[in-house]
Amino acid sequence: MLRRSTVLWAVAALAAAVTAVLPAAHAQAPRSFDVLQLNLCNSGDEACFSAGRSVDAAIEAIHQRRPDVVTVNEVCASDITRMTSETGYRWEFTPVGDASTGDPARCRHGRGDFGVAILTHPDVGAPGEPVEQQFAAQDTSGVQRVLLCVPYSQVSACTAHLSETDVRVAADQCHELSGVATALGAQAVLGGDLSLVSGGEPDVQGCVPEGWYRKDDGGVQHVFAMDAFRFEQVETLPIEGTDHPGLLVQTTR
Numbered sequence: 001m002l003r004r005s006t007v008l009w010a011v012a013a014l015a016a017a018v019t020a021v022l023p024a025a026h027a028q029a030p031r032s033f034d035v036l037q038l039n040l041c042n043s044g045d046e047a048c049f050s051a052g053r054s055v056d057a058a059i060e061a062i063h064q065r066r067p068d069v070v071t072v073n074e075v076c077a078s079d080i081t082r083m084t085s086e087t088g089y090r091w092e093f094t095p096v097g098d099a100s101t102g103d104p105a106r107c108r109h110g111r112g113d114f115g116v117a118i119l120t121h122p123d124v125g126a127p128g129e130p131v132e133q134q135f136a137a138q139d140t141s142g143v144q145r146v147l148l149c150v151p152y153s154q155v156s157a158c159t160a161h162l163s164e165t166d167v168r169v170a171a172d173q174c175h176e177l178s179g180v181a182t183a184l185g186a187q188a189v190l191g192g193d194l195s196l197v198s199g200g201e202p203d204v205q206g207c208v209p210e211g212w213y214r215k216d217d218g219g220v221q222h223v224f225a226m227d228a229f230r231f232e233q234v235e236t237l238p239i240e241g242t243d244h245p246g247l248l249v250q251t252t253r
Contacts, residue, residue: 030230030252035223036067036237037191039161039244040075043107043114053241055079061237061246062087062119070119071159071191071223074242077112080119089119094132096161097144105143116148116159116192125153131180137172139163147177149184156184162195167202170195174207178224182209187253191223193244215249223249 038058041048055075062070062083070089072080077093084091095104095113104113120127128151135145141163149158158181162170174194181190196204198216208214208224215234216222221244225231229251237246 032068032232033155033229033251033253034065034067034069035157035189035191035225035249035251036061036065036070037073037159037193037217037221037223037247037249038070038075038239039073039193039221039242040079040239041242041244042075042079042111043105045108048241048243050241052079054239055082055241057238057240057242058246059083059086061239062089065237065248066121067248068121068124069155069157069189069191071157072117072119073159073161073193074114075117076107076114078107079111080117083119087119089121090124090127091117091119092127092130092148092150093117094130094146094148096146097134099138099142099144116146116161118148118150118157118159120150120152120157124155127152131158131184133180135160135162135173135176137163137169137176139166139169141165145173147173147180149180149190151184154187156181156188158184158188158190159192160190161193164195167196167200171202171207174204178207178209178212181224182212187226187228189223189225189229191221191247191249193220194222195220196222215247217245217247219244221245221247223247225249225251229253
């Protein structure tokens with residue numbers, strides 16, 4: 001028969017071994033976190049307008065790839081209603097301004113306000129109070145550009161479509177956008193048509209904050225992410241009905 005002291009020693013050793021294993025077993029494994037940037041060119045005022053084909057393509061891409069965050073530019077309020085209804089994603093939308101009237105800009109054919117939006121997979125969590133504001137710097141095009149940022153329970157996300165007529169104004173807007181995004185917290189992403197390119201003058205890289213990285217579609221669409229999101233892969237997706245591809249940036253966190 002084993003002595004009592006031997007039994008107690010064996011039990012203590014087993015308990016210590018189990019305790020040592022538990023933290024590793026319960027450590028949270030990295031999970032994927034994907035951001036899809038879209039410019040749908042759906043106001044009705046541009047040559048690339050396709051009477052909603054880009055919205056159809058966007059919905060299909062969301063169903064196929066199930067990104068965590070979708071940042072959307074050049075979109076109508078009615079498009080966002082449809083996209084969220086058909087995907088089950090949450091949404092936030094803010095219109096750009098009409099400088100001549102001070103009112104929200106409108107899409108043609110009675111499709112509501114024209115602006116930018118953020119869609120999120122339900123797993124991202126509940127939204128907090130959105131940040132919706134016109135940029136301090138504006139060009140003379142008559143369009144009052146806006147930024148939209150939303151803090152969710154797990155991550156913060158921002159988007160904007162920057163000045164297309166003045167790259168210096170676009171650069172100033174980019175700095176304001178990234179500053180607001182940084183202020184939201186340690187886990188934040190932004191996507192948008194920033195009207196700036198890598199290696200340009202000014203260079204889009206100049207508005208990437210410290211502790212962030214940037215990926216692009218080879219043109220003016222970009223996704224910025226804080227270093228908390230480990231970069232895995234970037235893809236461009238064909239989106240019929242617009243002159244921009246979808247920019248999908250895959251990360252883990």
